[in-house]
Amino acid sequence: MNAIEIKNLSKNFGPKQAVCGLNMTVPMGAIYGFIGENGSGKSTTEKMICGLIPTSGGSIKLYGKDHTDGTVRSSMGVLIEAPGCFPSLTVWDNMMLQAENLSIPNPREEIVRVLRLVHMEGTAGNTFKNCSLGMKQRVGIAMALLGDPTLLILDEPLNGLDADGMRIMREVFTSIVADGRRSILVSSHLLGELQKVATHYGIIRHGKMMVEMTAAELDASCRTYVALQSGEMNRTKMLLGCKYARVEEDEAGYIRVYDLATPEEIVTYLYGNGICVTEIRTDRIGLEEYYIDLMKGGK
Numbered sequence: 001m002n003a004i005e006i007k008n009l010s011k012n013f014g015p016k017q018a019v020c021g022l023n024m025t026v027p028m029g030a031i032y033g034f035i036g037e038n039g040s041g042k043s044t045t046e047k048m049i050c051g052l053i054p055t056s057g058g059s060i061k062l063y064g065k066d067h068t069d070g071t072v073r074s075s076m077g078v079l080i081e082a083p084g085c086f087p088s089l090t091v092w093d094n095m096m097l098q099a100e101n102l103s104i105p106n107p108r109e110e111i112v113r114v115l116r117l118v119h120m121e122g123t124a125g126n127t128f129k130n131c132s133l134g135m136k137q138r139v140g141i142a143m144a145l146l147g148d149p150t151l152l153i154l155d156e157p158l159n160g161l162d163a164d165g166m167r168i169m170r171e172v173f174t175s176i177v178a179d180g181r182r183s184i185l186v187s188s189h190l191l192g193e194l195q196k197v198a199t200h201y202g203i204i205r206h207g208k209m210m211v212e213m214t215a216a217e218l219d220a221s222c223r224t225y226v227a228l229q230s231g232e233m234n235r236t237k238m239l240l241g242c243k244y245a246r247v248e249e250d251e252a253g254y255i256r257v258y259d260l261a262t263p264e265e266i267v268t269y270l271y272g273n274g275i276c277v278t279e280i281r282t283d284r285i286g287l288e289e290y291y292i293d294l295m296k297g298g299k
Contacts, residue, residue, distance in 0.1 A: 002064075003062065004060070004185065005024075005060075006025070006049075007023055007058055009021070009045065011041075011044050018041050020207040022041070024045075024212065026185055026200065028181065028183055029179075029181065029182070031177055031183075031200070034185055035194070035202065040207065041208075050153055072151075077146070077149035077153070079157055085140075087128050088128075091115075091120065091127075098146055102147050104147050111146070118168065118169075119138070133159070137165075138168075145176075150182050151185070154185070157186060158194075194287065195287040200212070203291060218287060224283070225258045227255070227281055228254060228255055230275050233255065237255050239275070244258075246259060
């Protein structure tokens, strides 16, 4: 059984079609990275999954049941766009209101549990409006975790977090899905961070799913390249471009050779043409570069 199964989902806002025949599968126990540019339909899809807006067509099933079923709706935790908190209340009071809305038994113990989980137990007395952006995001995630939901829908939860906050969230996400019965759908533009935790990916564009893959499939699809620098970069690039099919210079000033060539072969070739290589390494493109390449129509 899948945590989320979407078939031919569509959503129209008047004449504009925001989601167009979307198909999507989130397996049980997955951390599913939902990726797309602004306006691609990510948030609209998430809102339909949560029942916040109606669908225009297609179907959404959560754990085998229709997404409008009360039993599955009650097992979801949601953070979309921003935490729904009262600015003048403390973190604790906002959490208590949410716990009461959800009819959570022993709310005090549950609030302590989730605040400790996101390392926010020391800020429970802070007024929400005085919290930093990163702290507010962690409060929102803590609220989504109330009641121990089996499915989390998180829209840009890493925004505003510092490096330590991101590390904490990675630990939280991996611990949540560790037993295999919980699943997380998380959208983020911070693809480097997402790649550290995601087990599955879905890339959406113009309301349509471009590709779905596992983390292992992404790794197999990411091309290996040789990156190098020399004392004569322009001539080096020209020579390598004559021998290899794809040679590029990246933003860091390294020349990349994407063909199946070893560093030894490249060094020998350049040395034979009077060029001394000052630095060389083999590397692999990551999720961010794969995504950019895909958006440009690359393979």
